[in-house]
Amino acid sequence: LAKTTQPISMDSYEGQEVNITCSHNNIATNDYITWYQQFPSQGPRFIIQGYKTKVTNEVASLFIPADRKSSTLSLPRVSLSDTAVYYCLVGDGGGFKTIFGAGTRLFVKA
Amino acid sequence: EAQVTQNPRYLITVTGKKLTVTCSQNMNHEYMSWYRQDPGLGLRQIYYSMNVEVTDKGDVPEGYKVSRKEKRNFPLILESPSPNQTSLYFCASSLGVLETGELFFGEGSRLTVL
Numbered sequence: 001l002a003k004t005t006q007p008i009s010m011d012s013y014e015g016q017e018v019n020i021t022c023s024h025n026n027i028a029t030n031d032y033i034t035w036y037q038q039f040p041s042q043g044p045r046f047i048i049q050g051y052k053t054k055v056t057n058e059v060a061s062l063f064i065p066a067d068r069k070s071s072t073l074s075l076p077r078v079s080l081s082d083t084a085v086y087y088c089l090v091g092d093g094g095g096f097k098t099i100f101g102a103g104t105r106l107f108v109k110a
Numbered sequence: 111e112a113q114v115t116q117n118p119r120y121l122i123t124v125t126g127k128k129l130t131v132t133c134s135q136n137m138n139h140e141y142m143s144w145y146r147q148d149p150g151l152g153l154r155q156i157y158y159s160m161n162v163e164v165t166d167k168g169d170v171p172e173g174y175k176v177s178r179k180e181k182r183n184f185p186l187i188l189e190s191p192s193p194n195q196t197s198l199y200f201c202a203s204s205l206g207v208l209e210t211g212e213l214f215f216g217e218g219s220r221l222t223v224l
Contacts, residue, residue, distance in 0.1 A: 034213075036213070041218065042218070043114075043216055043217055043218055044200075046212035087152065096143075096158055096160055098158070098168075100152045100153040100155075101152055102152040103152050
């Protein structure tokens with residue numbers, strides 16, 4: 001099962017772009033990469049998912065290099081409400097085990 | 111409204127007193143899973159179920175039991191709770207194709223075992 005490694009915390013200012021990188025050296029061929037956002041006392045919420053190259057939706061972009069050993073979540077123009085914990089999740093292609101890392105605590109300042 | 115519902119949201123109990131945390135989803139999802147969240151450790155998977163009557167262990171199954179007798183419900187059972195099971199618990203569900211789907215989480219159940 002692929003283990004993920006993320007920075008423990010990051011600080012940013014409103015209006016800046018934030019990039020959070022996740023390492024997953026043992027990612028399997030069938031695994032997708034998914035990012036979740038969690039606010040205090042709430043369940044995680046899906047942000048974006050991808051397999052390779054680049055995926056973009058209305059809230060974020062996900063960059064995955066060719067070797068897929070890492071991925072970068074990009075949040076454009078963050079606001080105070082983006083202060084949360086962000087988790088990188090790599091799916092187990094065979095058995096639906098899910099491994100969340102410890103997450104990255106993003107703090108957005110005014 | 112599509113949702114995952116957990117009960118109770120908060121519970122204080124004593125060591126050894128059996129308890130059940132219920133989880134129900136109304137999205138006809140095949141896959142359901144339980145996680146616990148502890149400070150600094152992120153979310154750790156306890157058990158998961160790919161379909162009715164099919165369950166499997168996650169990373170931290172010790173001290174827990176689950177059952178999946180019907181698609182919508184996936185209760186978490188603590189037969190003899192201990193203080194180290196004090197934690198925030200989340201239930202989640204997905205369509206069943208996790209690699210290309212998203213997990214929908216409940217609001218969490220905060221359990222304290224004295």
